[in-house]
Amino acid sequence: MKPLILITGGARSGKSTLAEKKALELGKNVVYIATAIAFDEGMKDRIKKHRLDRPKNWATVELYKGFSAIVEDESFKASDLILLDCMTLMVTNLMLESNLDFDNCSMEEVDRLEKDIFKEIDELLNIIMDNNKTAIIVTNEVGMGLVPSYRMGNIFRDIAGRVNQYIANKSKEVYFTVSGIEIKIK
Numbered sequence: 001m002k003p004l005i006l007i008t009g010g011a012r013s014g015k016s017t018l019a020e021k022k023a024l025e026l027g028k029n030v031v032y033i034a035t036a037i038a039f040d041e042g043m044k045d046r047i048k049k050h051r052l053d054r055p056k057n058w059a060t061v062e063l064y065k066g067f068s069a070i071v072e073d074e075s076f077k078a079s080d081l082i083l084l085d086c087m088t089l090m091v092t093n094l095m096l097e098s099n100l101d102f103d104n105c106s107m108e109e110v111d112r113l114e115k116d117i118f119k120e121i122d123e124l125l126n127i128i129m130d131n132n133k134t135a136i137i138v139t140n141e142v143g144m145g146l147v148p149s150y151r152m153g154n155i156f157r158d159i160a161g162r163v164n165q166y167i168a169n170k171s172k173e174v175y176f177t178v179s180g181i182e183i184k185i186k
Helices: 015-026 041-053 067-072 074-078 087-097 107-130 151-170
Strands: 004-009 030-034 059-062 081-085 134-140 173-178 181-184
Touching: 004 015, 004 151, 015 030, 015 041, 015 081, 015 134, 015 173, 059 074, 067 074, 067 107, 087 107, 087 134, 087 151, 107 151, 134 151
Parallel strands: 004 134, 004 173, 030 059, 030 081, 081 134
Antiparallel strands: 173 181
């Protein structure tokens, strides 16, 4: 079985840079799964800079759900490594598209949303394993900051934290980045 690698850290900690470095070391044919949605000028600029930083020969697929569609993609078939950047943006996108009123929804609704998010993650991980791909997943460490002062932020932190633990448990290697320095923690 090919390795699953999780890279976590805070915002602007060097996670993506480390993931791209590792992808260059481990893969010949890389598919970069970008989960970001260009919803404002700041995000458009971040996406543009990420694209410029990536090697030109890497295939890019913009996707944050419905991963079964990638199996038929020719670049996926030819790839030996998948780099997904970033899991916390994927969770954010799935939360926002749920249209839940996070200030007033029930915990049962939150539990259903989290279950749906985990279905998407399991679909992705199963596709990676079933197709014998090495995978690098980038995510934000959400447990080291302040407790959010609003309910949606708390729900996001809790779901993203459980997602990170789940993926870390399944990963062969886990790295934490801080100020551009990597620390192997598993």
